[in-house]
Structure formats: structure tokens, C-alpha cells
Amino acid sequence: MGEHRIEATKWARGWTSAVILATGGLGAGVAQAKPVAPRLFCDAYPEHPECNGALVTCETCHASTDPVAWNPYGLALLTALAGDDFDAGLAAALRSIEDADSDGDGATNLDELQLGTNPGRAESLWNPIPTPVGSSDHYELGEYDVAFAYRRAMVLYCGRSPSYDDLVGIRELDDDAAAARLHDDLAACLDAPYWRTTGLRELADPKVKPIKSVGADTTVIIQDFKVVLADYHWDYRLWRYLMADDRDMRALLTAQYHVVEDPQTGLLSPVEGTIPRPDPLAIDGGQPLEPEHRAGMLTTQWFLMSNTMFSELPRTTAAQAYRAYLGMDISKHEGIWPVAGEPADVDDRGVAAPACAQCHSTLDPLAYVFASYEGIILEGGKTGTWDPERPAALIPSWDDALRDSTLFGQTVGSVVDWGRAAADSPAFARSMTMTLYTHALGRGPTPDEAAAFGELVDTLAADDYSANRLIHRIVDTEGFGTP
Ligand code: HEC
Ligand code: HEC
Ligand SMILES: [Ca+2]
Ligand SMILES: [Ca+2]
Incomplete structure (x- = not known):
């Protein structure tokens, strides 16, 4: 697997530079660069993780935009368009290359689009880190652990680690009671100086x-x-x-x-x-x-x-x-x-x-x-x-x-x-969710968290745009509570 990835990466890099060289002069001949592609792309793939309240970037298809050059996915798209009008033909061209693996990293274009990895760059591939199974001394590894979530929440929102007694106390509770304790104490933190x-x-x-x-x-x-x-x-x-x-x-x-x-x-x-x-x-x-x-x-x-x-x-x-x-x-x-x-x-x-x-x-x-x-x-x-x-x-x-x-x-x-x-835009809901999510986890959502993240964005309106309610929901996500 490792070797295969290195090969694929080299191949993609060589390919990309060749494409840049081959098309280097094109930018000058183009009268008006008006990139409507990110919006049209999101019309075609509203379920793409970056399209819920945002737009994909040029990198999805381009190795460079000045001079204009395409990555292998963009190039496949360009070929599929076959001279059709861009606006009218894009959706069909996108569908026609879904089953191909344009960057040769082993994942089809459609799979990559659904995961949010880049279908035009072999280095961009989602390899979930195998989660260790079993129990460490302190936490249940690889699954949501209330004591872990509790500790993390106290540090972030109360500015201090929980006491040993608090942690022992929460371990002694059954799941529902432990979750209730977590949310009660979190509410107190969000209310404290x-x-x-x-x-x-x-x-x-x-x-x-x-x-x-x-x-x-x-x-x-x-x-x-x-x-x-x-x-x-x-x-x-x-x-x-x-x-x-x-x-x-x-x-x-x-x-x-x-x-x-x-x-x-x-x-x-x-x-x-x-x-x-x-x-x-x-x-x-x-x-x-x-x-x-x-x-x-x-x-x-x-x-x-x-x-x-x-x-x-x-x-x-x-x-x-x-x-x-x-x-x-x-x-x-x-x-x-x-x-x-x-x-x-x-x-x-x-x-x-x-x-x-x-x-x-x-x-x-x-x-x-x-x-x-x-x-x-x-x-x-x-x-x-x-x-x-x-x-x-x-x-x-x-x-x-x-x-x-x-x-x-x-x-x-x-x-x-x-x-x-x-x-009132979806972009605001997404952006504020992202602000609180990245603060809580120290990073943005990974591809396997995209669905949970999308749900957080979508519930913000039902929560009357309350930051506190959003934080309570973030603390309940797998990403937050999994050691
Ligand atoms: C979904 C893939 C995709 C995305 C995303 C994308 N492009 Fe393109 N772009 C293309 C394709 C395919 C062409 C070739 C279209 C043609 O010539 O009909 C192209 C052409 C261009 C051109 C050549 C001139 C023109 O207008 O036809 C420029 C410049 C350009 N894109 C800039 C951008 C910029 C800047 C972004 C990001 C803001 C962007 N593109 C995002 C696929 C994409
Ligand atoms: C990748 C996107 C991008 C490209 C390409 C770009 N700009 Fe900008 N430009 C920005 C952004 C964004 C700002 C606002 C400053 C900021 O927040 O970074 C800006 C600001 C400016 C400003 C205002 C600076 C000021 O202090 O008020 C000027 C003038 C400008 N750009 C000229 C140009 C020219 C000329 C080009 C082409 C040679 C260009 N830009 C290419 C994104 C771009
Ligand atoms: Ca691929
Ligand atoms: Ca890829």
C-alpha cells in the first residue's frame, strides 16, 4: 500500500507539471476568466462536504489558475466536456467521470467527492487511522468515552482540569446519568466567568x-x-x-x-x-x-x-x-x-x-x-x-x-x-459552527465526521442560533468524545 501511494504521487506530480507546461500559454489567450465552476459544481453536488454553506475551491480541478492548468480530475472533466458549453454541460460531464479514478490513488472520483478528498491529487486520500481497540488505563479507546469528553469539556469551557474525584464519580454512573452530569457541568462552565x-x-x-x-x-x-x-x-x-x-x-x-x-x-x-x-x-x-x-x-x-x-x-x-x-x-x-x-x-x-x-x-x-x-x-x-x-x-x-x-x-x-x-445565509451557519467545532477539537472535521458536522450546521437554526446549544451538541459528537 505504502509503495503504491508513493508511485501514484510521483505519477501525479509528473503529470501535473506536464499539464502546466502544455497549457502554460493558454491563460493569455483567454479573454475573460470568470470562474463560475465552484458554484456550478456545488449545484451538481450539494451533498459535497464543502458545498453545505461554502463553495469548493479551484484546487478541486486546477493545479494552477494563473497560468491555467488542470489536475488529472480537471483534465478528465475538460475532456468529458468535449467542447460543450461549460455552464450547460458541466453537470453531465461531472457525472460521466464519477466512476473513474482520475488521480490513480485507488478511490473513485465519486468516492473522493463524497469524502471531501481531492479527486485530482493522489496525495489527497482518506486513510482512517486504525483506531486502537480495547481499553487503556484511563479511557475507552476508539469509542465515545464520557469521562474523556468530560475532561476535555472542563479544560475548554471551565479553564481547568476536572478533579480526580470528579472523574471517578462520573465513571461510577451509568451512561445516561454520566451524560446528564457532563451536560449539567458544561452548562455551569458556559455560565461562569x-x-x-x-x-x-x-x-x-x-x-x-x-x-x-x-x-x-x-x-x-x-x-x-x-x-x-x-x-x-x-x-x-x-x-x-x-x-x-x-x-x-x-x-x-x-x-x-x-x-x-x-x-x-x-x-x-x-x-x-x-x-x-x-x-x-x-x-x-x-x-x-x-x-x-x-x-x-x-x-x-x-x-x-x-x-x-x-x-x-x-x-x-x-x-x-x-x-x-x-x-x-x-x-x-x-x-x-x-x-x-x-x-x-x-x-x-x-x-x-x-x-x-x-x-x-x-x-x-x-x-x-x-x-x-x-x-x-x-x-x-x-x-x-x-x-x-x-x-x-x-x-x-x-x-x-x-x-x-x-x-x-x-x-x-x-x-x-x-x-x-x-x-441568514447557510455560509454564516457553517462558518460559526466551524469556529466552535475547530476550537473544541483543535482541527476541522475529518471526512468521516462530515455528516455529523453537517447536522450541527443544520440544527443551528432550530436552536435559534444559540452558541451554547451548539457547544452542547459538539460535546456529544464522536469526534469530541473519542480518545
Ligand atoms: C469543477 C471543476 C473546476 C473548478 C472547481 C474550477 N474550474 Fe476553472 N475550469 C474548469 C474547466 C473544466 C475549465 C475549462 C473550461 C472550458 O474551457 O470550457 C476551466 C477553465 C478555467 C479558466 C480558463 C478560462 C475560462 O474562463 O474558461 C480559468 C481562468 C479558470 N478555470 C479559473 C478557475 C478559478 C479561479 C477557479 C476557482 C475560483 C476555478 N477555475 C474552479 C474546471 C474547474
Ligand atoms: C486569489 C484571489 C486574488 C487574486 C488572484 C487577486 N486578488 Fe487582489 N485582493 C484579493 C483579496 C482577498 C483582497 C483583500 C485583501 C485581503 O483580505 O487579502 C485583495 C485586495 C486587492 C487590492 C486592494 C488593496 C488595498 O490595500 O486596498 C488591490 C488594489 C488588488 N487586490 C489588486 C489586485 C490585482 C491588480 C490583481 C492581479 C494582478 C489581484 N489583485 C489579484 C484577492 C485576490
Ligand atoms: Ca482518486
Ligand atoms: Ca485523491
């Missing part, structure tokens, strides 16, 4: 991306002004508020209030209206944006300051919103959903070139509505405010009539609409 402060805050770090030197705790002083460009504590408080107490986490993208913390009790509560700059010696740090233009985490002063900065067209802001809350990183070719006629390249940055349009035909239309929000303004109290004249003032060829955004093929006329459409 460790999770509500430290645990939840750490979970938000990659989404908020704090930079201490320009945040509220900065020690940098320039010309008597503290270089507070915005205060990310507002972001963390909103996140912590919405990810606790069975609140509806969709408000992360729709909330029009902010959240304050009582210094004595630690209690979080929403506040209405704008928040003035709290420190007259700081450049910024309040929340000057009028409530009606807010969309939760997407319009805090920190989010707009740190992502938009000085951009006329805030592509980075839209890309971070898509990455952090919809789980798709356009810079990795994830979530490509091109819009016809885009990118218009309104700011003349060269993004209409085929090599750039691959991504920017999705990204630029996502970004248009964010252009009405200020990035960094050094005058004080203005960073992140809304100004409908901003795009036209900064971009000479801006045309208001054409500048709605498009999110998942749907027109959205403002960031508020963007946030609402995003919050």
Missing part, C-alpha cells in the same frame, strides 16, 4: 485582529495625543454578549446597539445611541456611527479603522467580513461567486486583468457598499462614520446608480442589508 471572558475573547481574536499599539490601551503618544485609532474592547464585548446566554448569534452581523460591562458585576448590557470619544486626549475610541447604519461587528469603529484604513474601495474590509463571518477566504480562492460584468475596476487598479478578475469579480462587488464608511480620519471622532458622498468624492469614475453590492448572487444596497443577508 472563565468562558464568558477569557474563553470567548480568545475565540474572537482572529475575527477582531486587535493591534495593541493603536487600541485603547496604547502607550504611544504623539504630539500630546494618545494614538487610540479605535477601541476593540467594544468588539469583544458585543461578541461575548451575543455568544452567551442562548442569544441569537446572527446579531453579530445585524446588531445596532453596543455593549457595556459593569465593572463591579461584570454584567454585559446593550446601550443605544452613539458613544462619544471617552478620552479627550485620544484620537478616537468611541462609536460615532449612527445606529441605523450599523451592522454589528462589521461596522464597529475598530473593524472599519483596521480594515478600511485609507482605501477608497475597502476590499480588505469586505474580504475580512467574508473570511471572519462567512468562513471563506477569497485570497485562498474560497467562496468565489463571480458577478457578471465585474470587476468594473472603478478605481483603476488593474483588477479586470484575467489573473485578477478570478477573485475580484467576486470581491469588488462585495466591497462597494462599504465605500460609504470612513476608514481612518485623524481629526478625531470621525473614523468609521457614514458618508454617502464618500465614494464619489474619492473615486472619480464612481457611479452611484451601479454600486449596490452583490452577496451570493443577491443584490444588497447597504452594509446593513449585507449584514442581514449574510446572517
Whole structure:
């Protein structure tokens, strides 16, 4: 088996480079690279593990997209299409190569697609690690073990290991009673200070991306002004508020209030209206944006300051919103959903070139509505405010009539609409499930966990988008409780 895999890998590598060489010149001859394949593919295979709330990446079929080159699966597809119109012919072409093993790794294309491995790369193969059977000194190996799940849950959600007595106690219970104890104690953890402060805050770090030197705790002083460009504590408080107490986490993208913390009790509560700059010696740090233009985490002063900065067209802001809350990183070719006629390249940055349009035909239309929000303004109290004249003032060829955004093929006329459409999308449910799942297991779902993961995503709506209920379900999965 081992030898066979090495052979297959070598073969695939050689093949791939040959394909790149053979097709290296093709990219230049292609007038408009508008990759609709990920979406069409997911129309054909909605059951594919990456298609539930996301889209497959180009790597499924391509060895490279600039210059364009195909992996063996993509090449088989290209051959099966036999010159047919791509959009009309793709579904039939996909079906016609299901039983082949294009990358020669021993698994058919269809099997690989169902498992989520790559049918065009022999190195991508699911080899379940043989699970040891029997009992170790401490846990039942290879099957769900409540004591193991209990220990893991206490460490993650209470910030401490369970005591020896706790573990002995849980072992003495029958299965149902042990599971009930696990969930009772987990509920207590989710209600306790460790999770509500430290645990939840750490979970938000990659989404908020704090930079201490320009945040509220900065020690940098320039010309008597503290270089507070915005205060990310507002972001963390909103996140912590919405990810606790069975609140509806969709408000992360729709909330029009902010959240304050009582210094004595630690209690979080929403506040209405704008928040003035709290420190007259700081450049910024309040929340000057009028409530009606807010969309939760997407319009805090920190989010707009740190992502938009000085951009006329805030592509980075839209890309971070898509990455952090919809789980798709356009810079990795994830979530490509091109819009016809885009990118218009309104700011003349060269993004209409085929090599750039691959991504920017999705990204630029996502970004248009964010252009009405200020990035960094050094005058004080203005960073992140809304100004409908901003795009036209900064971009000479801006045309208001054409500048709605498009999110998942749907027109959205403002960031508020963007946030609402995003919050209700399958991508948001998947992404938030992924955030909590990878935190709990230290990795994403493996192919044999794909079905269980899909069920978690699908029950989020029935659970009223409660993070706590989702965590209780994650703790019950095989992946969480199997040593
Ligand atoms: C399901 C397989 C599949 C996926 C996924 C896929 N492609 Fe393709 N791609 C193809 C095939 C097949 C062709 C050849 C189509 C043709 O020439 O009719 C192609 C052609 C292209 C071309 C050549 C120009 C053109 O538009 O015909 C570019 C560029 C390209 N793809 C980029 C991408 C990018 C970027 C992604 C990811 C965002 C992507 N593709 C995802 C299968 C795929
Ligand atoms: C693989 C996808 C991808 C390709 C290909 C791509 N871009 Fe981008 N581009 C992005 C993303 C995503 C961002 C937003 C920044 C981020 O979050 O990474 C971006 C941002 C930008 C920005 C804004 C930078 C800023 O600071 O505001 C410009 C300008 C840009 N790209 C130009 C180009 C040009 C020109 C090309 C072609 C030579 C190109 N891009 C190719 C994904 C891509
Ligand atoms: Ca295969
Ligand atoms: Ca494979």
C-alpha cells in the first residue's frame, strides 16, 4: 500500500507539471476568466462536504489558475466536456467521470467527492487511522468515552482540569446519568466567568485582529495625543454578549446597539445611541456611527479603522467580513461567486486583468457598499462614520446608480442589508459552527465526521442560533468524545 501511494504521487506530480507546461500559454489567450465552476459544481453536488454553506475551491480541478492548468480530475472533466458549453454541460460531464479514478490513488472520483478528498491529487486520500481497540488505563479507546469528553469539556469551557474525584464519580454512573452530569457541568462552565471572558475573547481574536499599539490601551503618544485609532474592547464585548446566554448569534452581523460591562458585576448590557470619544486626549475610541447604519461587528469603529484604513474601495474590509463571518477566504480562492460584468475596476487598479478578475469579480462587488464608511480620519471622532458622498468624492469614475453590492448572487444596497443577508445565509451557519467545532477539537472535521458536522450546521437554526446549544451538541459528537 505504502509503495503504491508513493508511485501514484510521483505519477501525479509528473503529470501535473506536464499539464502546466502544455497549457502554460493558454491563460493569455483567454479573454475573460470568470470562474463560475465552484458554484456550478456545488449545484451538481450539494451533498459535497464543502458545498453545505461554502463553495469548493479551484484546487478541486486546477493545479494552477494563473497560468491555467488542470489536475488529472480537471483534465478528465475538460475532456468529458468535449467542447460543450461549460455552464450547460458541466453537470453531465461531472457525472460521466464519477466512476473513474482520475488521480490513480485507488478511490473513485465519486468516492473522493463524497469524502471531501481531492479527486485530482493522489496525495489527497482518506486513510482512517486504525483506531486502537480495547481499553487503556484511563479511557475507552476508539469509542465515545464520557469521562474523556468530560475532561476535555472542563479544560475548554471551565479553564481547568476536572478533579480526580470528579472523574471517578462520573465513571461510577451509568451512561445516561454520566451524560446528564457532563451536560449539567458544561452548562455551569458556559455560565461562569472563565468562558464568558477569557474563553470567548480568545475565540474572537482572529475575527477582531486587535493591534495593541493603536487600541485603547496604547502607550504611544504623539504630539500630546494618545494614538487610540479605535477601541476593540467594544468588539469583544458585543461578541461575548451575543455568544452567551442562548442569544441569537446572527446579531453579530445585524446588531445596532453596543455593549457595556459593569465593572463591579461584570454584567454585559446593550446601550443605544452613539458613544462619544471617552478620552479627550485620544484620537478616537468611541462609536460615532449612527445606529441605523450599523451592522454589528462589521461596522464597529475598530473593524472599519483596521480594515478600511485609507482605501477608497475597502476590499480588505469586505474580504475580512467574508473570511471572519462567512468562513471563506477569497485570497485562498474560497467562496468565489463571480458577478457578471465585474470587476468594473472603478478605481483603476488593474483588477479586470484575467489573473485578477478570478477573485475580484467576486470581491469588488462585495466591497462597494462599504465605500460609504470612513476608514481612518485623524481629526478625531470621525473614523468609521457614514458618508454617502464618500465614494464619489474619492473615486472619480464612481457611479452611484451601479454600486449596490452583490452577496451570493443577491443584490444588497447597504452594509446593513449585507449584514442581514449574510446572517441568514447557510455560509454564516457553517462558518460559526466551524469556529466552535475547530476550537473544541483543535482541527476541522475529518471526512468521516462530515455528516455529523453537517447536522450541527443544520440544527443551528432550530436552536435559534444559540452558541451554547451548539457547544452542547459538539460535546456529544464522536469526534469530541473519542480518545
Ligand atoms: C469543477 C471543476 C473546476 C473548478 C472547481 C474550477 N474550474 Fe476553472 N475550469 C474548469 C474547466 C473544466 C475549465 C475549462 C473550461 C472550458 O474551457 O470550457 C476551466 C477553465 C478555467 C479558466 C480558463 C478560462 C475560462 O474562463 O474558461 C480559468 C481562468 C479558470 N478555470 C479559473 C478557475 C478559478 C479561479 C477557479 C476557482 C475560483 C476555478 N477555475 C474552479 C474546471 C474547474
Ligand atoms: C486569489 C484571489 C486574488 C487574486 C488572484 C487577486 N486578488 Fe487582489 N485582493 C484579493 C483579496 C482577498 C483582497 C483583500 C485583501 C485581503 O483580505 O487579502 C485583495 C485586495 C486587492 C487590492 C486592494 C488593496 C488595498 O490595500 O486596498 C488591490 C488594489 C488588488 N487586490 C489588486 C489586485 C490585482 C491588480 C490583481 C492581479 C494582478 C489581484 N489583485 C489579484 C484577492 C485576490
Ligand atoms: Ca482518486
Ligand atoms: Ca485523491
